[in-house]
Amino acid sequence: MNEIPPLDRNAIRPGGFWRVEVVPEAGSTNTELIARSREGAPEGSVLVTEHQTAGKGRLGRGFTTPPRVALTFSLLIRPEVPAEQLGWVSPLMGLAAVAAVRGTTGLDTRLKWPNDLLVAETKLAGILAEADFSDPSHPAIVVGMGLNVSQTRDELPVETATSLRAEGAHTLRETLLVAVLEEFERRYTTWKGDPGAIADEYRDVCVTIGRRVRVHLPGGTFLDGTATGVDDQARLLVAGRALSAGDVVHVRPGE
Template sequence: MTTRATSDLLTLFAAAEGGWVSGEAISRSLGVSRTAVWKQVEALRTLGYLVEAAPRKGYRLIARPDLITPEEVRTGLATRRLGQVIEYRPAVGSTNDLAKELARQGAPEGLLVLADQQTAGKGRMGRSWATPPGAAIAMSVVLRPDLPPYLAPRITLAAAVAVAEAVRDATGLAAGIKWPNDVQIGGRKLCGILTEMEAEMDRVAFVVVGIGVNVGLRREQMDPAFRDSATSLALEGASGTRRAALVQAILLRLEQAYDDLLAGRFPHVLDRWRALSVTLGRPVRVLGVDGQVVVEGVAEQVDEEGALLVRDDGGRVHRVFSGEVSLRPA
């Protein structure tokens, strides 16, 4: 069974909104025999879809599993460019590494790499990022912006805005952004974004935006070291969130923010970043990769190159390009 036929069948079921679709109608729409229709329904069942069949009525979809397969993500995807080509793996080392490899081989802008599980997921600053199967989103998008490298951090900020807004759209939860691009709920980390690029000194070859979201993770599935500082949508009360729907919402918001950025409307993206920020106006401490304190002060602003402006107690403003921010006890 081709994934295209699966997508088409799922689209028919989606259009019927839980109602019956006759075998004849399916046969006509897909251009296959009635026997082939039956085989495709069987294939769907194997994937975990609950499909009822009845004589003279046809078929109806009772329940869909929470998959992030290309079929699920394509069905109803509203983007124009992002996610039109999808590379899915049940398990992969790192979606970013696979996306970079495909980008080097010439993958088009908008290529989406999805995995149900990452066995060697990566976070910022050389850290690892856990993606247990069935409970999270691991996605990477290939972008080919016509930007000099020093402006590429704008994409990081745009991605954080996209994820925070998509989480708000899909769940109603009050997601916020910790500089530069952690998405948090109630001070706990819900999502990490790792943006990587290959570039000449004056132009970007490609950027890979990697997004990991904790969707259904229970506390005991988390690394003990992060249990107090991490959260998931399920832990915050949005336990029914379908992963494919959230992937679609993220792609749509990311495409909007990316289009704004390319069209010279980055100030608009930055305004939304500022509105969603949980960092600005707060006393912060910035630590480097080595764990040393880089600067302490008040996070006053984020500038057009993505740097955090921190005013220290002596009144001097520091431009911070890298590091881990924590809120400083007042």
């Protein structure tokens, strides 16, 4: 991995309100940015690391990546929208990632509800949103993503993972980061004015909709059925139930 160059900070110049900081190493960019949020960090703060040593997934799942092989970053927003609409923040990042990867590499990426970016059936990136309610009148959301860029297939942790390199696609991490931030801001601005405005775009790229699924629920129970849609609060609709991301452990293919 020594041949992979470090991020070129001078090439990371997204438009809009973003304030980007690159650090050599971080345990979790989400954890660090939430701490900064509690200290008053402004909306638009972005923390990028060359090497994330204690990455966080949903429900406390952890992961690590070797230095420089992935695009690992978190961003901070302070949206003034109804609380029931905050479930759209992860999908916003997912839509931004789909548009950015398609635009910079041509790969046909899709989304698996609630937080995976896919190429075909393999996982290219994971997304995690976390809330900071230290100021209840102005809650903040930190949303992070780890996107596999330069790993070979042998270097990926599981067979169900992939990377841009493994898919034969090549783009600089700087280019990809700028594209994600610009695509996110475009949708974020639209969503703040009309929280339902991005729902149709999400449904168009979500591969979970229309499939038979088995939903693993907390407590070891399961829900089987067809995922018939995603509602206006970004909840997955299965067997007459509306499930938020916090309601589920896993969503697997059903029989």
